[in-house]
Structures are given as C-alpha cells and as structure tokens.
Amino acid sequence: MFSGTPAGWLGRAFEPNSSRRRPPSRRARAERGYPGPVTGEATTAYPVAWEADVVLRDGTTTHVRPIRPEDADALQRFQMRQSERSAYFRFFAPVRRLTDRELELFTHVDHVRRVALVAVRPSTEPDAGPGDEDIIGVARYDVVEPGLAEVAFNIGDAFQGMGLGSVLLEHLAAAARERGVRRFTADVLPQNGSMLAVFRDAGYAVRQQLDDGVVTVSVDLDPTDRSREVMADREHRAEARSMQGLLSARRVLLVGPGHREAGAAPAAEALLVARVLEAAVTDPGDTELFVLDAPGGVPDAPAVQAVGSWAEVPDVDLALLALPAADAVAAVRRLAGKGCRGVVVLSAGFAETGPEGLARQRELLRAAHGLGMRVVGPASYGLLTTAPGARLHASLAERPPAAGVVGVFCQSAPAAVTLGATLERRGLGVSALVSAGHRADVSGNDLMQHWLQDDATQVVCLYLESIGNPRKFSRVARRLAAEKPVVVVVAGRSGQVVPPGHAVRATRAPRAMLDEMLRQSGVIRADNTHQLMDVAQVLAHQPLPAGGRVGILASSAALAALVAEAAAAHGLVVAASSDYLSADRSAQEVVRTVEGLYADGACDAVVVVDVPVVMPRGDTLARAVAEAAARTGRTTVVSMLGLHGMPDELAATAPDGAAVRVPAFSTPEDAVAALGKVVAYAGWRTRERGAPVRPSGVDRVRARRLVEQHLRAASSGSAGSGALAPDGENGVLLDEDAVSELLACYGVTVWPARRVATPEEAVAAADELGWPVALKSASQVLRHRTDLGGVRLDLGDAEDLRESVERMSAVSRAAGLEPAFEVQSMAPPGVACVVRSVEDPLFGPIVSFGLAGDAVELLGDVAYGVPPLTDVDVHDLVRSVRAAPRLFGYQGAPHADVGALEDVAARVSVLADDLPELAALELYPVVAAEHGATVLHATARLRPATERRDPLRRVLPA
Structure with a gap:
C-alpha cells in the first residue's frame, strides 16, 4: 500500500495548520466536537465485535482490535520505533516520544466519537510475557461534527507495503458507519503520497484540496461498486498468497506428543506421527521434514531429520502438529521467529469436545494469527501437492495421488480418505488435495482464491460438510467459475447439517436456498462423491x-x-x-x-x-x-x-x-x-452474467436514518415513531406509514390505502382516494382471502361499499376478530405476485419471488436470490418459478409488464443488501399489469443487526 516508502502517520488529528505536537486544549477539543475531558470520559462498552484477524498483502496475518488504556506502553514503544520521517508525517514534527498526556488521550477513547483501532502481534520484547503485544499499526478517528470525523493512520516502518493501511481503513470505516459517521477528513502533507493513495485506491468517493501547503482529503464512506471491487481484489490477492505460502512449503516441521512410558498403549497422536513418518520415508515429496518429539523415534531417511529441542528447530515453512490439544497453543507460540507460514493441526480435541475445546481452538487461532500464520484443521488430513519438482506430502495419506489438473478440497479426514481412494481407483490426477478438518480457519473459500490464479489447477472439486460463509462462498465461487469449472458436493444435500466442531450459524432459510445459491454462483452441484468424480473426469480430460x-x-x-x-x-x-x-x-x-x-x-x-x-x-x-x-x-x-x-x-x-x-x-x-x-x-x-443492479432514485442516507430512528424509538418505548411494540425475536413491526416511507427511499411506492372501521369512514376514504375501490380486511388472517370474504373488489358506489362493510364485519365477528378494514383505489388488473426479503443469520439477506395464491404457497413455487444481485439474476428470479407463464400471456391473458416487476424485485434486493436491520419485508400483493407493477400492501420488521458473515471489511473466521 505504501509502495515501499517509509511513510508512517497518514494524516493528523490536531490543528490543521499547525506543526505542533501538543494536543488541543480542552476548549479547543470542545469546540471541535471532542466529548469532554479525557479523564472520566463517558464511554460505551468495549466493542468486542470490532476485533478481527486479517490477512495482509504478503499472506501473513495479524489481529485488529480497538485500543485499550493498557496499550499505553505498547503505543510508546511503537512510536519510538518509528523513523523520523514517519513521525514527521504524523505530527508535522520529529516526535520521538509521546507525553503522558498524549498517551492518555490516544488510549482512552469512548468508542463512539473517539475511536482507535490497533493492529497487534505478540511482543518481541525480551521481557515480554505470553499475552503481551506489540502495536504494528494504528487507525483512529475523532468526530468533529455530526457525521464527519477527522482520521489518522500510522503504520509501523517494518510493516509498510503490506497492505495494513488499507485493511485498517476498511475496519475503521465499518466502525464509523456503525456509529453514524458518513465522511472522513484528513490533512496530509503533499509529499505523503502514501496517505493519498490509501484513500484514492480504496474505491471511495474522494475529494482533495490544497490549501496553505496541506492537502485536505474528504472521503465519503458509503460503499460503492468500486470500493467493493477493490476490497474483493485485495482479499483475493492476500488469501491466495497465504495459501501459496502453505502449498509451496519446502521445509516442514512435525511436532509429536513426546515419548510415552514403556508399555503404554499408543496415543492417537502417536499414530498420527507414525503415519506421517511412514509416508515421508516411502514418498517424501520435494521437502525436508524436521521431527520433534516423535514417540517412536525417527527413521533413517534422507529427507527426515530429528531435532532434539525447540531451540534446535530451524526456520521452517510449515508445521504439522500431532500432539494433544492442550499442548497445541504452546507449540504454536514456540514457532515465533521460525518463519513459519502455517500450521496443520492433525490432532482432534478442540471445538468438537464442547465449550472448553472451543475456547482452546479460539486460543489456538489467536496465537497463530498473531504470529502471521494460517491454521489448517483441527482434525485435518493434511496437504498434498503434485507439481513436478515442488511436491509437498504433508498429510496422513500413505501415498499421494497422481499428478493432474484437479484441485480437491474437503473437510474431514474420512472424506479425504474416500476421495483419495476414488481418485486412485479412477486414475484421476490432482494438482493439490487439502483437508481443512473442522475448518477453524482455512476453508474452501481460501483455496478457491488460490486456485483462481494457479495455472496447474484447471478443475476445482469441493466436498463440503458445512458452509460457514455462504455469501463469501457465492462471491468467490462465481468469480472462479467464470474462469474454471467448480464442482461441489454438499453433505446432507440441504447444507443445514452441522458436523461437530464446525462453527456455523444456524439458518432459517428453506432447503431450496442452498440450491439457488449454488446455481447463482455458477458451480456444478454433484449429488454425491461418485458424481463429483464423474463430472471431474470429464472436465479434466475433455x-x-x-x-x-x-x-x-x-x-x-x-x-x-x-x-x-x-x-x-x-x-x-x-x-x-x-x-x-x-x-x-x-x-x-x-x-x-x-x-x-x-x-x-x-x-x-x-x-x-x-x-x-x-x-x-x-x-x-x-x-x-x-x-x-x-x-x-x-x-x-x-x-x-x-x-x-x-x-x-x-x-x-x-x-x-x-x-x-x-x-x-x-x-x-x-x-x-x-x-x-x-x-x-x-x-x-x-451466458451474459450481467451487472449489479443499481436502481435510480435511492436515498441510502435517509433510509439508514429512518431505521436507526425506529429502532431507537422502539427500544425507548416512544410513541408515534412508526415502530410498533417489539414482537419478541421477530423484531419491531413498522406501521404502514413507516414502511411506505422506508420503501420510498428505494423508489418503491406503496399504493395508498386508508384504515376504516365504519361504512361512513369507508365511503369518505373512497371519495378521497377515487372510485372504484377495493375493500380489504385489516386482519392478517383474512387480508388476502377472497374465498373467506376478506376481500371485495371493484366497488363502484357508496351503496355497494356500505353493504360490503356490513358483510365483512359479520365475517370478521364470526372469525372472532374485531372488524377493521382498508379502503384502496382499484389498481389496474394484472397478475398478483409476492416479493419478500428476510435477513438470515447464515445466508444474510434472501430475496424471494412467487405468484400470489394458496396453491403457489403450498407447492413451494418460490424462487430465491442472495443479494447483491445482477440484472441477469433478477431476470432469472422472476422467470424461474413454475407459474411464470402466467406473466407471459398464458391461455390468452395479456402479457404483464415483467420489466416493472423486475424493477421492484431489484429495488428490494438493494434495500435488503444495504440494511441488515431489515429482519423481514413483504410486498403482497404486487400486481403486474400490462403497464407497470403496483405494490398494494407492504409489511416490514426491524431488529438490531448482527454482523453478516461477509461484511464490508476483510476478516478471517472468528
């Protein structure tokens, strides 16, 4: 990101026209919007959700988290390590040390108006303890007025050029949007080109102005097509590089459980060590294997070398851990300084054993990521590559498969055994075979990122027992499938069975959702392992x-x-x-x-x-x-x-x-x-895959403000806010006016209706709206039930309307309901449809389309899409239901305006993608006439959002 230059602080947080290092006075801070004195500042709870492990440009990893008061010493060490040039870019003066006042200012934040994120790695100080950390980068913002914050970045000299600045910008921007900040501003010296490049290359809308020798940069934080594309490209390059670091390993360390007492039964870990050593003797690949703590000793083989202690372990590229789970974290920490790019955990005993094992697994990930390493496993079968002259055999396989062009990814070790035997029986060669075990870190998404640019791999086969991040899977798979075929088999077919040890959010999505996601991604879905190999052998050789x-x-x-x-x-x-x-x-x-x-x-x-x-x-x-x-x-x-x-x-x-x-x-x-x-x-x-739908007339800022207003009012119990009483886990139900206002932000107009209770009120409403009118029960039970007397259409005069109100009142009372009705002008005749969206914990936003009617609902004739959608996706969404011929002149009926219907679906998809707080939205009915599509009724529920599995920032599994 910094083009190899020593630029450090990217901007400043003090007076714009000053070169002083002194922080602003209390009065100045108050005038500029700072929230009161440093000591005793009101703060919100520490935002744990902002913590994340990330992959940098070189494929190594680090941890990003909010700053803490106890980081003062680490921040001082960080500043003292910086070059004079980096310090000058930050403070406009060659600052070597921060004052106590500055340290307090920088480390005591409220996580709302003053936010700071740090990238950290385990401390390399001689007297550092196991939990001590060094700061390698800082990003912060201070709100100067509502919606606007001044931003600054500082990247350690030793870590510049690794993309850490762009990562911190993504995470700081996400935190800012969450706190209502919509724009960053920074004052930058003209010679600090790295700072300008960070913002310009991020894809946000950027404005620059040179004044008095300082460049003032203003950055709009709303995501754009370009910013999403930039993030995806950087994510791809970083994750592909991290996988390349694992699969190109030439020096491998095997760590065993140590020697056992004489006569003791062999532990599972000892058997793992024995299998790896056996394979290293019969087929060592093109690697050197160093072995530490092998229970049965080390065989005499050219490619195998025993090491007596951790102090004797040389620099290695990859480590295989076959030792008890309780010892794994300590082993990972001992790899510090060995140049290791990844850890393959062959042994089990982690998340599949319960809460204690899950905590151990998280500790393992944190230790590895903090040291810049990726984790394959636990309970992995290992890694295999077959490139001539660069073969890697770091697995439990007795012998590797033949060389070929198929990249194979699976999760559990038993699945790897099955696939290996099938490959051998068919004579089908592979470029690589990776088993992710419980998929705590490295997943199929990572391997797809690598295989996209790997010339040795021309066909990708995935055996998935769970999909932890469907949104990212869909995004990455679609990109890969456009270049190389991707064949997928999902255990359990529905994708809703979660094996022990797999960290997967629960889903409420219908079983058909997985099929639609895979179809939308362009992957080939196989029914089982047998068919997976059938399809692969055609693609690999024809x-x-x-x-x-x-x-x-x-x-x-x-x-x-x-x-x-x-x-x-x-x-x-x-x-x-x-x-x-x-x-x-x-x-x-x-x-x-x-x-x-x-x-x-x-x-x-x-x-x-x-x-x-x-x-x-x-x-x-x-x-x-x-x-x-x-x-x-x-x-x-x-x-x-x-x-x-x-x-x-x-x-x-x-x-x-x-x-x-x-x-x-x-x-x-x-x-x-x-x-x-x-x-x-x-x-x-x-086929043309289309462009992302971007409807005109969208006001995202107003929509965001409305959602926050409704949720805030509902939580405080305020009346008249448009948010009705909370309904348990279903969220907050919006009233009709609030729904219409929210939909209007996305260019969707709800046909006006009036709520009435008496015949006189109904007639007055009809006179206001215009005759003829429709009369509908306001009850959810009867609203759409023409067959039960809950709907009367095409009422042309007051007498018919009064009579209909009396009859429907009787129907409501017979059903035990209080009579309440809606009067609405008659829309042009057409085909009644339903457009819905729901926010699923696993899949994120899901948009569905179907024709209206009980029969359609009972038969499940519904099409699904996972936003963001392209215009081709929306085209297919409307046409893929079995009842779609009714839209195209079925049995002589007029053709519906399908283009207008697609526009409604596209706008709903953008709305659902933008607002994770939108728990559920239903447009029912949407009448597609010969000209235009009319939304006659809409309901919506909101609830506080949890971060989606594929957020607008690069993160590794938590």
Whole structure:
C-alpha cells in the first residue's frame, strides 16, 4: 500500500495548520466536537465485535482490535520505533516520544466519537510475557461534527507495503458507519503520497484540496461498486498468497506428543506421527521434514531429520502438529521467529469436545494469527501437492495421488480418505488435495482464491460438510467459475447439517436456498462423491462442449433408445444416433460409423455405449473413438464394459501433441448425467452474467436514518415513531406509514390505502382516494382471502361499499376478530405476485419471488436470490418459478409488464443488501399489469443487526 516508502502517520488529528505536537486544549477539543475531558470520559462498552484477524498483502496475518488504556506502553514503544520521517508525517514534527498526556488521550477513547483501532502481534520484547503485544499499526478517528470525523493512520516502518493501511481503513470505516459517521477528513502533507493513495485506491468517493501547503482529503464512506471491487481484489490477492505460502512449503516441521512410558498403549497422536513418518520415508515429496518429539523415534531417511529441542528447530515453512490439544497453543507460540507460514493441526480435541475445546481452538487461532500464520484443521488430513519438482506430502495419506489438473478440497479426514481412494481407483490426477478438518480457519473459500490464479489447477472439486460463509462462498465461487469449472458436493444435500466442531450459524432459510445459491454462483452441484468424480473426469480430460446437441453411438438399438431418454432427461438434444451390432460389423465399418458421428457439425458431444452380449469387447471401437475425440476436440464420454475411469484403451494424441483421454463410466446413465452437468455449465459460461443492479432514485442516507430512528424509538418505548411494540425475536413491526416511507427511499411506492372501521369512514376514504375501490380486511388472517370474504373488489358506489362493510364485519365477528378494514383505489388488473426479503443469520439477506395464491404457497413455487444481485439474476428470479407463464400471456391473458416487476424485485434486493436491520419485508400483493407493477400492501420488521458473515471489511473466521 505504501509502495515501499517509509511513510508512517497518514494524516493528523490536531490543528490543521499547525506543526505542533501538543494536543488541543480542552476548549479547543470542545469546540471541535471532542466529548469532554479525557479523564472520566463517558464511554460505551468495549466493542468486542470490532476485533478481527486479517490477512495482509504478503499472506501473513495479524489481529485488529480497538485500543485499550493498557496499550499505553505498547503505543510508546511503537512510536519510538518509528523513523523520523514517519513521525514527521504524523505530527508535522520529529516526535520521538509521546507525553503522558498524549498517551492518555490516544488510549482512552469512548468508542463512539473517539475511536482507535490497533493492529497487534505478540511482543518481541525480551521481557515480554505470553499475552503481551506489540502495536504494528494504528487507525483512529475523532468526530468533529455530526457525521464527519477527522482520521489518522500510522503504520509501523517494518510493516509498510503490506497492505495494513488499507485493511485498517476498511475496519475503521465499518466502525464509523456503525456509529453514524458518513465522511472522513484528513490533512496530509503533499509529499505523503502514501496517505493519498490509501484513500484514492480504496474505491471511495474522494475529494482533495490544497490549501496553505496541506492537502485536505474528504472521503465519503458509503460503499460503492468500486470500493467493493477493490476490497474483493485485495482479499483475493492476500488469501491466495497465504495459501501459496502453505502449498509451496519446502521445509516442514512435525511436532509429536513426546515419548510415552514403556508399555503404554499408543496415543492417537502417536499414530498420527507414525503415519506421517511412514509416508515421508516411502514418498517424501520435494521437502525436508524436521521431527520433534516423535514417540517412536525417527527413521533413517534422507529427507527426515530429528531435532532434539525447540531451540534446535530451524526456520521452517510449515508445521504439522500431532500432539494433544492442550499442548497445541504452546507449540504454536514456540514457532515465533521460525518463519513459519502455517500450521496443520492433525490432532482432534478442540471445538468438537464442547465449550472448553472451543475456547482452546479460539486460543489456538489467536496465537497463530498473531504470529502471521494460517491454521489448517483441527482434525485435518493434511496437504498434498503434485507439481513436478515442488511436491509437498504433508498429510496422513500413505501415498499421494497422481499428478493432474484437479484441485480437491474437503473437510474431514474420512472424506479425504474416500476421495483419495476414488481418485486412485479412477486414475484421476490432482494438482493439490487439502483437508481443512473442522475448518477453524482455512476453508474452501481460501483455496478457491488460490486456485483462481494457479495455472496447474484447471478443475476445482469441493466436498463440503458445512458452509460457514455462504455469501463469501457465492462471491468467490462465481468469480472462479467464470474462469474454471467448480464442482461441489454438499453433505446432507440441504447444507443445514452441522458436523461437530464446525462453527456455523444456524439458518432459517428453506432447503431450496442452498440450491439457488449454488446455481447463482455458477458451480456444478454433484449429488454425491461418485458424481463429483464423474463430472471431474470429464472436465479434466475433455473440452467444454459448444452446445447440447448429442450424438449417440450404441452397440444395440435398445441401448441407443435408453441413452436418448437419459439425454432428454438431462436437457440434452439428440442430434444423431447410430446403433451397431459389434458381432456383425467389421472393423472398417465401425471406424466409418465413428467418423460419421464426428463429422463437422454433426453434434456438439458424443456418448458411446458398448455392452457386448456374446462376443468379448474388442479394442477397435475404443481406439477409433479416442482418436476421433482427440482429432476433433469433440467432448466425448463412454460406457464400455470392463473400462472405468481414465483407461489407456481410451488414450490418444491430439494434432498439437497433447495427450487426450476419454473418460469411461460404469453405466450409460452416469455418463449422460455427467455430460448433462458439463453442458449446463458450459452454457452458463457463455451466458451474459450481467451487472449489479443499481436502481435510480435511492436515498441510502435517509433510509439508514429512518431505521436507526425506529429502532431507537422502539427500544425507548416512544410513541408515534412508526415502530410498533417489539414482537419478541421477530423484531419491531413498522406501521404502514413507516414502511411506505422506508420503501420510498428505494423508489418503491406503496399504493395508498386508508384504515376504516365504519361504512361512513369507508365511503369518505373512497371519495378521497377515487372510485372504484377495493375493500380489504385489516386482519392478517383474512387480508388476502377472497374465498373467506376478506376481500371485495371493484366497488363502484357508496351503496355497494356500505353493504360490503356490513358483510365483512359479520365475517370478521364470526372469525372472532374485531372488524377493521382498508379502503384502496382499484389498481389496474394484472397478475398478483409476492416479493419478500428476510435477513438470515447464515445466508444474510434472501430475496424471494412467487405468484400470489394458496396453491403457489403450498407447492413451494418460490424462487430465491442472495443479494447483491445482477440484472441477469433478477431476470432469472422472476422467470424461474413454475407459474411464470402466467406473466407471459398464458391461455390468452395479456402479457404483464415483467420489466416493472423486475424493477421492484431489484429495488428490494438493494434495500435488503444495504440494511441488515431489515429482519423481514413483504410486498403482497404486487400486481403486474400490462403497464407497470403496483405494490398494494407492504409489511416490514426491524431488529438490531448482527454482523453478516461477509461484511464490508476483510476478516478471517472468528
């Protein structure tokens, strides 16, 4: 971020036109908005939620947290380490030490009007204790007027150029937005280009002005498309670099549990050590293995070396821990200063054992992240890479899989064993295999970030037992799937089963939500491990098909018919079909038949099925198919008796000299199913994925102010605020006017209605709104129930309206309800729809769309989307429900204005994405007429927000 320059303090928090280091007087502080004297300042509770572990540009990690009063000594040490240039950029004077007054000012904050964040790592001072920390960076702001704060940053000289400034800006901006600050300002010396670059390159709206030799910078903190893009790019580079640091390890340390008493039964950790050492002897890869505290001693092998104590441990790239969980944290701390980039925890005994184990796991993460290391595990199977000359075998596998182009990620060790055996049986090579165990830190998201830029990996396979951050998964997977195929199998299918030890928030989302998230991400979903490998072997060894036209070559007419039926079931179109009787045809005839199927334009993909009944299978057909597939580049799958995986019988050489193999499947159905998924993915790759929806007329600032006002009023019990009484965990229900006002901030207009109780009030309301009108019960039970007498439409005069009020009053009383009604002008006729959003603890905002009606609700004909959505996502959302033909002139009805309906859905998605406090929103009905879409009723609930799993700041798992 600092381009290697020694720039340190990025801005200043004192008088703009002064070079003094003296803090402002009490009077000056009061005039500038500081909240009273330092001593005894009113403060809010320490904001624990602002603490986070982060990945820096070089792939190492650090901890960010609010400053504390006890940080005074660490802050003084930090200042004394800074260069004269860095100190000058901060104070406009060469300050070496801070005064006691300054230390108190800087470390005593109220976390509201005065906020400071520090990046810390374990202290390297000679007399430091286990919990002592060194500050490596500081970011702070001081509110100078409502919504505006003066900001300053200081990055340690030794940590400049690592992206720490941009990380602190993201976290400080998030804290500021939470406290109602919408703009930062800073005074910067013109030669401090690093400070200017931090703001300019962050993607926020920035204004600069040069006055009296000082550049005044003003930064709007509202997220923009550019700021989100910048954050995602920086996150990608940092996380990819951190994974590269693990997978490129050449010097590995194995730490065992130590020696056991004679005759004692082997501990689980001792067995882990024995397996790693056995693998290191039989296949050491291209690494050096150093071993500490191996229970059974160290074998005599060239790549294995015993070390007698921690003092003898050399610098290493990676550490494998196979020792009791209680000893793991101490072992991680002993790695300080060894250059280690990551820790693979092979042993268990952490979060899966209960609260005590969870606390131990969190302590392990904090220790590792503080030292700049990532954690794989606990209960990991380890890491494997196969690149020639750079092979890494840091796992429990007896032998590594063959080299190839498939990157494999899984979580539990048993899953890794299954996948390894399947890969070996099929002869399918991999570029890397990573087991994350309980996924305390490193996850599939991290590996996807790495594989996006890894040329050795062309296909990505993920076996997920849980998804801890679906929003980030969707964002990262979509980016990766646009470049390389991503195949995913989710244990339990619904994704709502959480294995022991996995830290996953509960979800209230419907089971279909996971399917929609994966579809929206562009990944290929496999039903099980078997299908995961089926699809992978097509993608790894065959080109993506140009379309879905399939040519079938079968050894009998019956097989050809069965394959054609299977192809149709998977959305494929049979363009050509040929059956032959292998016993009756010569080799030349077989070759001619194959050549005809591979003729230019004949089809996009070929399915070959050969199941001889009497004669044994020959090699003529296999050889002809392999050579034709290699020559033409036509996507081909086969099911031939006796062949499975990637057999040599189906290998050939392409005209450019590349080796090509045709995948073989156990059954024709497996072959066609895999091909169908590959064709669907190829279609997704060629489709326009659209741009994020950005509707016009959106007032985010006003919407934010309204939400905060309603929540504040509800918590204090204020009347007339628009927020009704809190309803338990469901949140605060807004009244109709408050909902309409909030929706208006996003350009959604609710058709006006009047609440009435008597016939006279109803007529007066109709005269005001305009005839004809609709009369609706205000009861949630009867509101949409025309069949139960809760709705009367197209009432054209006072007499009809009075009569309807009397009848509906009787209906309400019969149902045990107090009569209450709404009068509303008749909207143009059209198709009634429902647009909803809910804030889910796991998925975050979820937008749904469906047509109105009991039958639709009962059948679950609802489409879902996870904001932020693109215009293509919104297009698909409206069209993916089964009842969508009603919008497009079904049985002669007029076509609805689908564009207007999409606009409403898009605005709701942006609203839901912007406001995590929006617990639930329902627009019901939304009437899509020939021209326009009318929102006739809306309800909304608010509740205090918890931070989403994919916040607007870069963080590692807590």
